[in-house]
Amino acid sequence: MALDASARAAVTVGRPTGELRSLWLDPATQSRIWAHFADVTPLDDRTFDWVARGPAGGEYRWRTEVADAVSDDVRWSAMEGADVPNTGLLMFRPAPGDRGTELHLDVRFDPPGGAVGEAISKLFHIAPAEIARKALYRFRALALTGEIPTTEPQPAARNGGTDR
Template sequence: MSTTEAEADTATAAAITIGKPAADLRSLWLQLDTQSRIWGHFAEVTPTGDRTAEWVARGPAGGEYRWRTAVVDDGPATVRWASEEGADVPNVGALRFRPAPGDRGTELHLDVRFDPPGGAIGEAIAKLFHIAPREIVRTALYRFRALALTGEIPTTEPQPAARSGGADR
């Protein structure tokens, strides 16, 4: 891999503890609508099959980047996925489930790697993901924890005084 290719790689990891059994969390992660809910801050995710999905991320200058992912290996302690051939943003990911210390539930370790292509398109995609790749992954885990513990993801969107467009500007 050349230096330019290595610089374009965007890999990040994050972890969180959730007070639920690994089997329950794994099952929730694999439900068809879960990915669209937890990654909604970053991309539109549309399930296309039992273990496949189409992703659309919006980037700099109104760019739109598309890819499809498929779960490629899913043992009881790990869920792995990868983008399919032809992706605008090739990527791979793994979510590992480990018992939390002190019988406090399950530790989730999420690793994601995006490999933007070269050239001008690659630069635009790299800007999209370098905004805060770790924050993208952390936010997904926080949203997943909220979903696992409460059945919903908190938002300020429908509130008239919410910071992202409310009347209190």
Template structure:
């Protein structure tokens, strides 16, 4: 399997940035933790870490479609992490996370870019937009969850709680 995809295969890109009041090395360690990816991408895919650098992804699309791929992360240097899907991916993709000092000593800026080839080419892109699967929103939401996890150790949710009113277990 080859972890490098040709740029010709990648047709769409999504970018987002966030500032987190933590040092870059702490954030890099958290991002590379095998359990982190499975927590921050839940709105988009199920991520099953295989080891410290490789993971299996399963994204469900419109009309019951399932898209699977494996990705491999590589630390390029202290300020950058890259990853790409391995050969045979249903959704070929690459990603890059860059860490920069935030102005005014306010922590670290994270700049996330994900490039991908939507399933079905132009038709797949149209279906994705129709069903509100917007790549930019997926990337922004992942960074929002990562920021919450880095600052509080938790990711906030509005999912029903077991003891919540109207549908909870304690009626």
């Protein structure tokens, strides 16, 4: 039996829709906002290679393609042969009170069954909702400040990134 892991998340960003959509579609943005989950390599403006690391050193690979836009929304899906078939939809809506834009992210992962599906389900045990929330959090930080905050040690001329 295949696992169906889907998640939804939303965030409000104090920026106009057009600016946010352009930032999301920037190939360099994708590798930054999904870094907590997978290595994302842009192949062109619409196609990305993904590598997610799972339990016991497993790697799961797929390629996604952004669909032709028929609205402000952004849709993507994994191409044939993906280890983890998936789809995504990012919707942009005006925020109440002229406070920017609401972003609604829906992602769905459909890993295969069997031993591979079981290993992937461990990867996604906490993941679908957390993956979506964290991606939007990282995107919001990038849109508002130009960077994504981290708790990784920052050496800044210190010995191993720690103060002594």
